[in-house]
Amino acid sequence: MNESIWTIPLFPLETVLFPYTALPLHIFEPRYREMVMHCLETDSPFGVVLIREGREVSDPEVQLHEVGTLARIGRLRRQPDGRLHLLAIGEERFQIVRVIRHEAPYLKAHVRLWRDHEPFDWDAEQQYADAVAQRFREFLRLALDAGGLRVEEIELPHSPTALSFAIAGTLQLEMPLRQYLLELQDARERLRLVDQILETLTSALASEILPYNPDHWREYVNPN
Template identity: 60%
Template sequence: MSELNRVPLFPLETVLFPHTMIPLHVFEARYRELVVYCLEHDSPFGVVLIREGAEVGGGEVEPYEIGTLARIGRLRRLEDGRFHLLAMGEERFRIRRLHRGLTPYLQADIEPWRDFPPFSPEEQQALTQAVADAFTEFLRAALEPYGLRTSEIRLPDDPVMLSFAVAGTLQVSLPFKQYLLELQDTCERLRLLHIVLQEVAHAYETKPFDPDNWPGLFSNN
């Protein structure tokens, strides 16, 4: 991404993290136009959590300032003009200026939003290993009751990518997910995720796993 770029925005009631997938059913006319624009110009679009307003209905929305670029991967166009698509999160951005009324959908001038270099690489490496171990145990406890194997799962080695992969998987509140997305301190993101994973592990220890009644630990986003 260049230092300042203009992209179409898709405000949603979800938080998309880099390197994670998002399925979308696009049925509103304004967002059909957005999809067509992205396809014709080989352009990503920005996924932003809605701060105020509604996801559907055509009213104005106010998005959070930090979002994630998404690029269309698989796509199916339905006969009535709707789209089913799967998009991949790329890099984070910060909105510098919103543009309303230029197109049926929002546009924004954006700039990159990246993590700062770690103050202590040793601490970051230790947190990365701790989160990887805790997340692996989480996956084992959550999937093996369904007969699913976890031995072939390969987690990212990169601390930033691992933090996004874990954050995108866990079912936590949208404001907390947005906070994790906005953080530019990789260690702090990993530290918070490790706390959540420890709480999940404690829940498994104190309550037998029941697939029919478990509230759900995987994100629906």
């Protein structure tokens, strides 16, 4: 892990952003509009972090989880009333070293990167990742079939780390589980848990216990 420490703006939310995934955000508070403008002007990321205790963004004493995700600003649309609609693109994870509460209108933090440990056997990890990717394709096709949708090909990341996050980001999971997956520093263990979840969801879909709305999955594929 890179132990260098630097300062970033924080955007506390009641959701988890995974690396290699995207999160639409609607920014209306002036202090967070200021934060977005700062990031645009300096070409720098901000940190998305799950709230542990307190109210979303409006609580200056909000308690945060320790691990979050760096986000770059993708698409940005300004509204006439000053609100901002943007797409936050998840990059690397970070660990909060210290929260800075009174330096700016928005929260900042000293952070360091939070990365996966290197796999012991890369070839074995890649083989397992390929198997999980195939199971996810099968699950997604099953979910889309329920709505009469078809896909020719589902593109997924190749590396075990990126794949585990990409799949976790598409599944409808409770926030404590999403945060646990985010904090894991073992790509194989994260893939194993995602694989177990896929198995459960696939069985539920097949038995019509889990009536997933196909519209949820449209953004992840290109239906023909």
